[in-house]
Amino acid sequence: MLPVISAEVCAMARRMYRSPPPGAARVELKRRLFELSLSALMETIARTKTSRAVPDDDTDMCPEVQEFMKALDVFLPLLSADNSWDYLPVLRWFDVFGVRNKILATVSARDAFLRRLIDAERRRLEEGEGGENDERKSMIGVMLSLQKSEPVVYTDTTIMALCSERLSKNRQPPVKLMLIKRGRKLTRPWGTPRLLGADDVPRLGYLQCIVSETLRLYPVLPTLVPHESTADCTVGGHHVPSGTMLLINVYAIHRDPAIWADLTAFRPERFEDGRAEGLFMMPFGMGRRKCPGEALALRTLGLVLGTLIQCFDWDTGGGAVVDMAEGVGITLPRVVPLEAICKPRHAMLDVLKGL
Numbered sequence: 001m002l003p004v005i006s007a008e009v010c011a012m013a014r015r016m017y018r019s020p021p022p023g024a025a026r027v028e029l030k031r032r033l034f035e036l037s038l039s040a041l042m043e044t045i046a047r048t049k050t051s052r053a054v055p056d057d058d059t060d061m062c063p064e065v066q067e068f069m070k071a072l073d074v075f076l077p078l079l080s081a082d083n084s085w086d087y088l089p090v091l092r093w094f095d096v097f098g099v100r101n102k103i104l105a106t107v108s109a110r111d112a113f114l115r116r117l118i119d120a121e122r123r124r125l126e127e128g129e130g131g132e133n134d135e136r137k138s139m140i141g142v143m144l145s146l147q148k149s150e151p152v153v154y155t156d157t158t159i160m161a162l163c164s165e166r167l168s169k170n171r172q173p174p175v176k177l178m179l180i181k182r183g184r185k186l187t188r189p190w191g192t193p194r195l196l197g198a199d200d201v202p203r204l205g206y207l208q209c210i211v212s213e214t215l216r217l218y219p220v221l222p223t224l225v226p227h228e229s230t231a232d233c234t235v236g237g238h239h240v241p242s243g244t245m246l247l248i249n250v251y252a253i254h255r256d257p258a259i260w261a262d263l264t265a266f267r268p269e270r271f272e273d274g275r276a277e278g279l280f281m282m283p284f285g286m287g288r289r290k291c292p293g294e295a296l297a298l299r300t301l302g303l304v305l306g307t308l309i310q311c312f313d314w315d316t317g318g319g320a321v322v323d324m325a326e327g328v329g330i331t332l333p334r335v336v337p338l339e340a341i342c343k344p345r346h347a348m349l350d351v352l353k354g355l
């Protein structure tokens with residue numbers, strides 16, 4: 001997946017450099033980063049890049065991603081909405097506000113979309129593309145090959161469910177402008193004018209500290225995903241009956257004064273030289289169901305943030321203070337999406353022109 005992500009990060013830097021007006025441009029980072037992550041994901045799942053209408057268009061999205069994004073715009077608010085039936089289950093039967101119908105409609109639109117992706121990949125494979133030794137095989141391509149040897153396990157329905165799971169796990173990396181200012185010292189080690197690569201990220205210790213400190217203060221999933229107890233147990237003196245829905249308040253754990261000094265301050269240094277090792281940090285969960293994508297996610301966050309800092313100078317415009325207010329939702333969204341002015345860095349102009 002890393003080569004696909006690196007290519008998409010490079011495309012994002014190129015588009016930001018080329019987007020008008022020349023010099024400095026106001027950028028809505030949330031949109032750019034959402035496009036980037038969905039594009040990389042869609043490319044891994046279905047190799048959609050080739051279907052882009054205009055390769056140099058000012059968007060990081062192929063038509064498939066644009067379509068999926070529209071569906072997400074409808075679906076995500078329904079997921080994070082306070083449904084009255086969560087509190088009064090009897091209301092479920094009456095479908096108050098028509099939420100159930102709306103969810104069913106989006107689910108069937110999503111299934112139709114995934115079926116089209118699978119059919120397109122099947123056609124490509126039948127036409128001889130993506131053979132056994134093709135390293136660029138998509139996730140759907142791999143599963144369609146497995147379908148031939150294990151048709152009972154890899155049915156079209158299973159493939160659709162796995163793709164849907166992967167796409168719904170897409171998250172927006174929480175890059176904040178205040179990090180970028182602190183990260184200025186990151187430019188020193190690179191010296192030579194070349195674009196940061198995924199292999200550079202593990203060597204850039206301070207960049208990783210910035211990512212860790214961001215995930216501490218703003219965990220992407222502040223209550224992780226709901227778990228359920230499979231047996232009666234006692235936790236911290238509290239009886240937890242079997243079948244209880246359990247939400248882990250990672251947001252509070254990451255700001256526990258008993259663990260973290262100066263807990264609301266943004267101090268990446270607290271992670272330097274393994275100093276925070278052994279402290280409770282769990283933005284990716286813990287134990288058997290911990291996120292298997294952690295290493296890839298950390299590398300990707302470092303690469304995206306590092307590229308944005310390496311290639312551009314950032315400013316809020318007129319000394320405006322970034323509004324960090326948190327909104328409502330399962331992924332800790334900001335109330336005010338971050339907009340910033342980005343200006344290509346002089347030292348990187350040749351690199352950016354050549355992208």
Ligand code: HEM
Binds near residue numbers: 173284285289292294
């Ligand atoms: C910033 C990026 C990411 C964050 C913050 C994140 C966080 C999480 C969290 C909190 C969970 C639930 C853990 C639990 O049950 O307690 C999870 C599950 C999962 N994540 Fe991630 N994740 C990220 C990126 C990724 C990536 C890049 C992949 C795949 C390449 C991925 C694949 C998964 C899968 C498959 C699960 C379900 C694991 C299971 O239930 O056994 N995640 N993630």
